[in-house]
Amino acid sequence: MPYHKCIDYSLYLVTDSTLVPEGTTLLGQVEKALQGGVTIVQLREKEMDTGDFIALALQLKTLTQQYKVPLIINDRIDVALAIDADGVHIGQDDMPLATARRILGHGKIIGVSVNNTDETKAAVDGGADYLGIGAVWFTSTKALKKQPLGVEGVTRILASMKDRRIPSVAIGGINLENAEGLLMGSFIEDDIEGYPQRRRLDGLAVVSAIIASPDPRITCDQFTSILAATNKALNIANRPTVDHVLDHVEIAVQRIRDQTPMVHHITNNVVINDNANATLAVGASPIMSQNRVELEELAAVNGAMVLNMGTLNDIDTMVLAAQANGRHGNPVVLDPVGGGATTFRKQVVQRFLSEAPLTIIKGNGGEILSMANRGGRSRGVDSLGGVDEENAKAAVEALALQHKCIVAMTGPVDYVSDGRRTYAIDNGDPMLVNITGSGCMVTSIVACFAAANRSDYLLATVSAILMVNIASEVAMARGDVRGPGTFRSALIDELYQTSLSPNVLRDKARLRLL
Ligand SMILES: Cc1ncc(COP(=O)(O)OP(=O)(O)O)c(N)n1
Ligand SMILES: Cc1ncsc1CCOP(=O)(O)O
Numbered sequence: 001m002p003y004h005k006c007i008d009y010s011l012y013l014v015t016d017s018t019l020v021p022e023g024t025t026l027l028g029q030v031e032k033a034l035q036g037g038v039t040i041v042q043l044r045e046k047e048m049d050t051g052d053f054i055a056l057a058l059q060l061k062t063l064t065q066q067y068k069v070p071l072i073i074n075d076r077i078d079v080a081l082a083i084d085a086d087g088v089h090i091g092q093d094d095m096p097l098a099t100a101r102r103i104l105g106h107g108k109i110i111g112v113s114v115n116n117t118d119e120t121k122a123a124v125d126g127g128a129d130y131l132g133i134g135a136v137w138f139t140s141t142k143a144l145k146k147q148p149l150g151v152e153g154v155t156r157i158l159a160s161m162k163d164r165r166i167p168s169v170a171i172g173g174i175n176l177e178n179a180e181g182l183l184m185g186s187f188i189e190d191d192i193e194g195y196p197q198r199r200r201l202d203g204l205a206v207v208s209a210i211i212a213s214p215d216p217r218i219t220c221d222q223f224t225s226i227l228a229a230t231n232k233a234l235n236i237a238n239r240p241t242v243d244h245v246l247d248h249v250e251i252a253v254q255r256i257r258d259q260t261p262m263v264h265h266i267t268n269n270v271v272i273n274d275n276a277n278a279t280l281a282v283g284a285s286p287i288m289s290q291n292r293v294e295l296e297e298l299a300a301v302n303g304a305m306v307l308n309m310g311t312l313n314d315i316d317t318m319v320l321a322a323q324a325n326g327r328h329g330n331p332v333v334l335d336p337v338g339g340g341a342t343t344f345r346k347q348v349v350q351r352f353l354s355e356a357p358l359t360i361i362k363g364n365g366g367e368i369l370s371m372a373n374r375g376g377r378s379r380g381v382d383s384l385g386g387v388d389e390e391n392a393k394a395a396v397e398a399l400a401l402q403h404k405c406i407v408a409m410t411g412p413v414d415y416v417s418d419g420r421r422t423y424a425i426d427n428g429d430p431m432l433v434n435i436t437g438s439g440c441m442v443t444s445i446v447a448c449f450a451a452a453n454r455s456d457y458l459l460a461t462v463s464a465i466l467m468v469n470i471a472s473e474v475a476m477a478r479g480d481v482r483g484p485g486t487f488r489s490a491l492i493d494e495l496y497q498t499s500l501s502p503n504v505l506r507d508k509a510r511l512r513l514l
Contacts, residue, residue, distance in 0.1 A: 007070060007109060007404060008039040008420060009130060009203035010227050011220060012169050014074070015043050015060075016141060019212040027059055029216050034067040036220025038210070039203070042089050044074035057083045068401050068419070072111065077103055086404075087111065089132060092119060097126040106326050106357035109404070113171075115146050117160040124166055127327065132205055133157050135172025136182060141207045148172060151185040158199060159188055165455075171205035176222050179204055183230040200234060203227075242513055245423070245462055246505045252453045252463040253498075257283035261303020261451035264325070265444065266290055266318050268310025268337065271437030274488070275306070278441040281495035282467070284448035292317040299324035303451025307352065308440055310337040315348055319355045326357030331450040331457060333360045335443040340370025353403060360406040360450060360461055361399065362443045365392070368409040372399045387411060393422050393514055406457045408446065410439055414465050415514075418458045425462065426510035427469035429476040434484040435491075442468050445495070462511070470508050471498045 013033050017026040030041060041064050043057050057073060061083055064071040070086035073079050077100055080088045087109025090100055100110050112123040113132045123131055135148045149157070154170050161168075170182060187200040204223065213219040262285045267275050272288055279286035289298060290313065298321075299305075305325040307318050322332045334356070339349045349371060352358065361371070365387040369375050372395035392415045400407040400419035408416045414425040432438040442465060449464035450457055468491075475481060475490035 007130070007167070009167050009169050011038050011223050012040045012042065012171075012203045012205040013038040013210050013220075014171070014205055014207045015041065015045070016207050016211055017045060017056075018047075019141070019208050021212060021214060026056070026211075027063060029211055029213075030060065031063055033210050033216040033220050034063065034069060036217035037224040038067075038069065038220055040070050040072065042072040042074055042205075043079075043085075044089075044207070050076075050079070053079050054082050057085065061085065070109065070404075072109060080104065080108070087129065089113070097123065097128060101127055105354070106323065107354060107403070114157065115149065117157060120157050120160055124161060128166060130167040130169065130202070131157075133168055133170045133201075134205070136170050137173030137178070139173040139208070142172070144172075151182055154182070154201070155186040155188065158186055158201070165199065167202040169203040169205040170201050171207075174204050174206050175209040176219065176226070179223060179226045180230060183227070184233065187234055200230075242423075242509075242511050245459060245511060246509055248459055249463040249466060249505055250501050252449055252460060253282070253467065255452035256448050259303070259452045260285050261448065262287055262298075262301055263304050263306060263444065263447045263451055264289065264298050264302045264321065265306040265308065265447075266321055267306055267308035267335075267440060267444075268437075270310060271308070271440040274437050274441055274492075275308075275444040277492050278495055279444045279448055281492050282445055282448050284451060286444070290314065290317060292320055295321045295324045299328045299330060302328065302330050304330050304447040305332045306335065306443055306447045307332065307356065308335040308337055308443060309339060309345065309348060309352075310335075310437075310440065312345070312348060315351065319351065322352070322356035322358070329454075331359035331447070331454065332357055333362060333443055333447040333450060334358050335440060336361065336363045336367045336371060337440065339363060339367040341366075346370070358403060358405050359457055360408065360446055361403065362408040362410065362439075362446050362461070364439055365409055365411045368392075368399065368407065369395050372396075374398075389413070389415075389424065389514075393417070393424075397422055406461050408461050408465060410442055410465065414469070416458065416461050416465065421458060422514045423458075423462050424512040424514055425465050425469060426512070427466060427473060427508065429469075429472040429487075431476050431481075431484065431487045432472050435488045438472075438491075441491075466505070466509055466511065467498060468495070470505075471495045473508065474498065 020029050072087045072089050073085045074089050089111040091113040109129045111130045112128040114120045137148050210216050265288050276286040325332050336349045374395045396407040396415045396417040400417045416423045446464040449460040453460040471494035475494045481487050481490045
């Protein structure tokens, strides 16, 4: 199972320029669809010459970028590479998934068409980022080689993924009349490792109902309303409110304590001991190996991986470790310590961004603003100066969208985003800045939460940061804490003890959805 990129697949437009109504253009139709709320676009042109395909893809890329929506190319990996698209969609008769991954790397999205449970297993095991399940119904857009699946067939495929689940959209004959029935009918409620899980399709992939519509904006508005109404009916929050997050933190902590996931750190010499103790305190199991001989074996049993750039030694090993963990579906958390401080560190950050499958990036203001090219001053590994909220929000959102991961910027206020949803956390005692490596400790705890809470890395990251911040406030309020030394020990104690029930959280948490 691959690590999960943070992509909103809910309304997935697949193009077909032969279907646009007279007097309109493909780009015009796509723009209206984007205005109506399409969340991802695939350029699918079966009859176009390569040159024309590339020219159209470039125009479409300019458009989708304006709406901060990923662009996927159907079948043609060469075209995806030529225009630096966000990914490709491949069918069962196209280039093999492993080859596509080798060519495109981990930073790109690869979707795979599936029609049965064997194909599903192969795509999940092979590291697809999402599945296109279909065809659900007969359609005049494509001549089908296999019988349509119907709602039952889609449900069977979703159920077959059990705990090895990747995002899935359905395709084929979907329109405004049958969308609700499909979403409600293929919903699954089961139990994974003792936790109830509600699962449903992550999205609807639609060609003709949108591209041939006289007004794609209105049609997409209507699809978006159907998606929101079914989310509500199934009690699935796609933009979790603060209350939803607070209800969830206790479960997220309990999962770490129940699962004791192993968290592999390649971290810096200064903080290694505190990172290991903080990991243990929240209920996970630290391993601090830096030897590449055992990376693959560790990745097979790890729950998550931390890459911390504080004292950079063997960068190749860090990249290899991240890749091994990515192959095993483990979340990889990067702490770009001092990332903006020197030219060398900036280059290392770029290397991690392009070669390591990152799930979460967690840095201080200087590091994150520097990565987002929005200023950001550091001296050594410390961030300098305040960050205004508008700039912070823009930086985490832009980085999250660009790298398809969760981005957290810690400081007096912490900001966490998946590119679409951004939370601000106002908790945390100022004493945290007086102990070295408190930010690195947060990274370790983010990794622990991510390891045990893989279905929503945004929620996992927010929960982790809330926990450390509230533990720091509780620690500082203790009578035995007199300064940084006693605070450091008290913080580990409170991480060990803190039980973040919704009542405690409602009392203490200062969390805002921006
Ligand atoms: C999202 C999505 N799902 C499935 C398909 C079908 O892809 P494929 O099987 O390669 O068939 P063609 O699109 O090439 O006709 C898709 N394109 N998108
Ligand atoms: C590309 C594809 N793959 C399976 S069905 C299909 C076409 C879906 O088109 P429509 O949404 O118009 O039915």
